[in-house]
Amino acid sequence: MSPQPLAFVNARLVDPESGYDGPGALIVAEGVIADVSHEAALAGLSPDVRVIEAAGALLCPGLIDLRVKTGEPGSEPKETLKSAARAAAAGGVTSIVVQPDTNPVIDDPAVVDFILRRARDIELVHVYPAGAATKGCQGAGMAEIGLMAEAGCVYVTDADHPIVDSRVMRRLLAYAGALGILVAHRPADPWLSAGASATEGEFAGRLGLSAEPVAAETIMLERDIALVELTGSRMMVDQISAAAPLERLARAKDARLPLLATASINHLSFNEIDIGDYRTFCKLVPPLRAETDRSALIDALASGLVDIVVSAHAPAPAEDKRLPFDEAAPGAIGLETFLSALLTLYHEGRMPLARLIHAATLAPAKAIGLAAGRIAVGAPADLLLADIDAPRLIDAETLISKSKNSAFDGRRLQGVVRMTLVDGRVVYEA
Amino acid sequence: MITIAPGIDEIRARAAPFPKRHFLSVTDLDPVQVASLLDLADDFVALNRQKSKKIDLLKGRTLINLFFEASTRTQSSFELAGKRLGADVINMSPRASSIVKGETLIDTAVTLNAMQPDILIIRHGSSGAASLLSQKVDCSVVNAGDGQHEHPSQALLDALSMRRAFGRVGGLIVAICGDVAHSRVARSNVALLTMLGAQVRVVGPPTLMPADVHRWGVEVHHDLKSGIEGAQVVMMLRLQLERMQGALVPSMREYFRLWGLDREKLARAAPGAKVMHPGPMNRGVEIDSDVADDLSISLIQDQVEMGVAVRMAVLASLAARLDNR
Numbered sequence: 001m002s003p004q005p006l007a008f009v010n011a012r013l014v015d016p017e018s019g020y021d022g023p024g025a026l027i028v029a030e031g032v033i034a035d036v037s038h039e040a041a042l043a044g045l046s047p048d049v050r051v052i053e054a055a056g057a058l059l060c061p062g063l064i065d066l067r068v069k070t071g072e073p074g075s076e077p078k079e080t081l082k083s084a085a086r087a088a089a090a091g092g093v094t095s096i097v098v099q100p101d102t103n104p105v106i107d108d109p110a111v112v113d114f115i116l117r118r119a120r121d122i123e124l125v126h127v128y129p130a131g132a133a134t135k136g137c138q139g140a141g142m143a144e145i146g147l148m149a150e151a152g153c154v155y156v157t158d159a160d161h162p163i164v165d166s167r168v169m170r171r172l173l174a175y176a177g178a179l180g181i182l183v184a185h186r187p188a189d190p191w192l193s194a195g196a197s198a199t200e201g202e203f204a205g206r207l208g209l210s211a212e213p214v215a216a217e218t219i220m221l222e223r224d225i226a227l228v229e230l231t232g233s234r235m236m237v238d239q240i241s242a243a244a245p246l247e248r249l250a251r252a253k254d255a256r257l258p259l260l261a262t263a264s265i266n267h268l269s270f271n272e273i274d275i276g277d278y279r280t281f282c283k284l285v286p287p288l289r290a291e292t293d294r295s296a297l298i299d300a301l302a303s304g305l306v307d308i309v310v311s312a313h314a315p316a317p318a319e320d321k322r323l324p325f326d327e328a329a330p331g332a333i334g335l336e337t338f339l340s341a342l343l344t345l346y347h348e349g350r351m352p353l354a355r356l357i358h359a360a361t362l363a364p365a366k367a368i369g370l371a372a373g374r375i376a377v378g379a380p381a382d383l384l385l386a387d388i389d390a391p392r393l394i395d396a397e398t399l400i401s402k403s404k405n406s407a408f409d410g411r412r413l414q415g416v417v418r419m420t421l422v423d424g425r426v427v428y429e430a
Numbered sequence: 431m432i433t434i435a436p437g438i439d440e441i442r443a444r445a446a447p448f449p450k451r452h453f454l455s456v457t458d459l460d461p462v463q464v465a466s467l468l469d470l471a472d473d474f475v476a477l478n479r480q481k482s483k484k485i486d487l488l489k490g491r492t493l494i495n496l497f498f499e500a501s502t503r504t505q506s507s508f509e510l511a512g513k514r515l516g517a518d519v520i521n522m523s524p525r526a527s528s529i530v531k532g533e534t535l536i537d538t539a540v541t542l543n544a545m546q547p548d549i550l551i552i553r554h555g556s557s558g559a560a561s562l563l564s565q566k567v568d569c570s571v572v573n574a575g576d577g578q579h580e581h582p583s584q585a586l587l588d589a590l591s592m593r594r595a596f597g598r599v600g601g602l603i604v605a606i607c608g609d610v611a612h613s614r615v616a617r618s619n620v621a622l623l624t625m626l627g628a629q630v631r632v633v634g635p636p637t638l639m640p641a642d643v644h645r646w647g648v649e650v651h652h653d654l655k656s657g658i659e660g661a662q663v664v665m666m667l668r669l670q671l672e673r674m675q676g677a678l679v680p681s682m683r684e685y686f687r688l689w690g691l692d693r694e695k696l697a698r699a700a701p702g703a704k705v706m707h708p709g710p711m712n713r714g715v716e717i718d719s720d721v722a723d724d725l726s727i728s729l730i731q732d733q734v735e736m737g738v739a740v741r742m743a744v745l746a747s748l749a750a751r752l753d754n755r
Contacts, residue, residue: 322534325557
C-alpha cells in the first residue's frame with residue numbers, strides 16, 4: 001500500500017544537482033518525486049492529494065549522513081538503531097550509514113544482514129552499514145569486504161581506528177578498488193595521537209590535557225595520499241579537521257587523485273576553546289582544533305575541497321562522559337542538530353544554501369551510489385521541509401537520542417524541521 | 431627569630447572571605463587577594479611557631495581530604511592546617527577502596543557530599559578533576575593538584591617563601607627548571623608569579639616543555655646555565671618518573687649532567703639566590719644534595735613550613751565565606 005500522495009506548494013526549493021534555489025512546488029506519489037515545478041503553485045491537483053502549504057520553508061532532499069554510530073549491536077543502552085533512526089527522522093536525515101566498530105564488529109556479511117533486517121523492521125529512515133575494512137577493526141587482516149558489499153554495506157572503514165600498517169592499507173585500497181568498494185580512513189598517526197584528548201597548543205597546555213599535534217593528521221594523510229597514488233583506488237578521507245592537512249588534500253586533488261573528504265559538523269562549528277572548563281561533550285575524535293583550522297575547514301567546504309559533511313553522531317551515556325576530561329569517552333551526538341548547525345554556516349554568510357545542502361545530500365549519495373539526494377522526477381521521495389529561520393534553543397535533555405551528549409547543548413541555533421519524508425512516507429512531522 | 435603571634439581576634443579580623451566558593455586555580459584570585467592571603471599566612475607562621483598552635487576558626491567544620499593520588503606532604507599539610515584551625519578532618523584515599531569497585535569520581539563525590547562536609551580537598555591524577563567535582567557538591571572544593579593542570583596552594587606557599595626571603599615577589603627573576611610539561615606546580619607558579627609581577631623563565635629540554643609555552647608570558651630557555659643566569663630564585667621541579675610515557679630524556683645521568691642543579695651551575699645565578707623544590711626530590715637527578723641541603727641557599731624546608739600556614743590561610747578564608755553565607 002503506497003502512502004497518500006503529497007503536494008508541497010510555496011516552498012523554497014533547493015536542488016543540489018542543478019544548484020537551483022528558488023520558489024517551487026513538488027508532488028510525491030508512489031514513493032518517488034512525481035512532479036517538480038519552479039512555480040510556487042501547482043495546478044490541477046486531484047482531490048486525494050494532501051496539500052502542504054510550505055509558506056516559504058526550505059524543501060530539499062533529506063540529509064544523508066555517512067558517519068553515524070549507534071550502540072547496536074552490543075551497547076544498546078547508548079543508542080539503538082531505532083532510537084538513532086527516530087533521531088535522524090526528527091533531524092531531517094533520511095539516510096544514515098552506521099559505523100562498523102560495534103560489538104560484534106560489522107566485519108562479516110551476517111552482521112551486515114542483521115543491520116539491514118533491523119532497519120527494515122524499524123521502517124523509518126534508510127540505514128546502511130559501513131563494513132569494517134579489517135577484521136575486528138584491528139588493522140591487520142582484511143575483512144570480507146567483497147561479501148559484505150554483496151550483502152549491502154556501502155563502504156568500508158575501521159571507523160576511529162587508524163590502519164597503521166601501510167602494507168595493509170595498500171592492499172586494502174588495491175583490493176577494494178578492484179571491486180569498486182569505497183575505502184574511508186581517518187588519518188591519524190597512532191603514536192603522535194596516543195592518549196590525546198585535545199589539540200596540542202597553548203590552550204591544551206594550560207589545561208594540562210594530553211594533546212596531539214595537527215601533524216598527527218597531516219602525516220597519516222600524506223601516507224594515504226601516496227598509497228592512493230600508488231594504487232589508483234578511490235579513498236574517502238574521514239573527518240579532515242585542520243588547515244595543514246587541507247593543504248595536502250588540495251594538492252592531491254589538483255593532481256586529480258581519486259580522493260573524497262568529509263568534515264564533521266562539530267569541527268565546522270566548534271574550536272578548542274569550546275572545551276572551556278573541561279566540557280567533555282567537546283571531547284571528540286579528532287580533537288577540536290584551533291579557530292584558524294575551523295575557518296579553513298569552512299572555506300574548504302565552500303570551495304568544494306571538502307566534499308561531504310557528516311554529523312559524526314557518537315552517543316555516549318552520562319557515565320562515560322561525567323569523568324575527568326582525559327578519562328571521558330570521546331564523541332558527541334549530532335543527528336537532531338545536524339541541519340540547524342549546517343544552517344549556521346548559511347546564516348553567517350559563509351556559503352550559499354545550495355552548496356551546504358549539496359554537501360549533505362547529493363555528494364554523500366554519489367560517494368556511496370545512492371539514487372537519493374536529488375530533486376528530480378522519479379528520484380526517491382526522501383525529503384525534508386524546514387523553517388530555516390526559526391530559532392531553536394538546544395536542550396540536550398529533550399533530544400530523542402538515548403544518550404544526551406550534545407556539544408550544542410545550550411546553544412541557540414536557527415532551523416526547525418517541519419517534516420521528513422522517506423520513500424514518500426512521512427516519518428516525522430512537527 | 432622571635433615573633434609574637436597576633437591575637438586570635440586579630441587573625442579572625444584579617445581572614446577576609448575567600449572571593450569564590452572553591453579554590454581551583456590561582457586565577458581565582460587577584461593580586462590584592464593574594465597579598466591578603468599571604469599576610470594572613472604570615473600570622474599563621476607566627477602562630478605555628480608557638481607552643482599552642484590551635485585557633486578555633488574552623489570549629490565545628492568538617493574537612494575531607496580526598497586523595498586519589500598518594501601524597502604524604504600535601505595531605506599531611508592540609509590535615510595539620512585543618513586540625514590547627516579546629517576542624518574535624520578525615521582522610522580518604524579512594525585509590526585503595528572504591529575505585530577498584532568501579533565507583534567513579536562523581537559517585538564518590540555524591541557519597542561524600544551526603545555526609546555534609548564543609549570543605550573537600552581533592553587531589554586527582556586527571557586535569558580538571560577538581561573542577562568536575564566542584565560542580566557536583568554543595569561544599570567548598572580545594573584543588574590540591576589535578577593531573578597536569580594546577581596546584582594552587584603550592585604556588586601560594588612558594589610565593590610566601592619568596593616574599594619572606596626577599597621581601598617581595600614582584601620584580602624577582604624566577605627560573606622554573608625541569609619537567610614543566612608534566613608539572614601542575616609549574617603551571618600554577620607561572621600563573622601566580624606573572625600575576626604578581628615576577629619575571630619568570632622556564633628552563634628545560636624541549637621534550638619537557640608544554641606546547642606554545644612561549645605564549646605563557648615567560649622566557650623559554652633550553653640551556654640551564656643561561657636559564658638561571660642572574661636569577662634570584664631557582665625552582666627545580668621533580669622529574670616525574672611515573673609520568674614518563676616515552677623516552678623524553680635519554681638517561682638520568684644525562685639529565686643530571688645537563689639539567690640537574692649543582693653548585694657549579696648555581697654560581698651563574700644572582701648573588702644570594704635561593705633554591706626551591708616542591709618535593710619530593712630526586713636527589714642526583716634534578717638536584718644535587720649538596721645544594722638541596724645547604725640551608726643558606728635552600729628554601730626547601732621553609733616551603734614545607736609555609737605550606738601549613740598558607741593552607742591555614744586558605745581554609746580560614748574559605749570558612750569566613752561560609753560563615754557569611
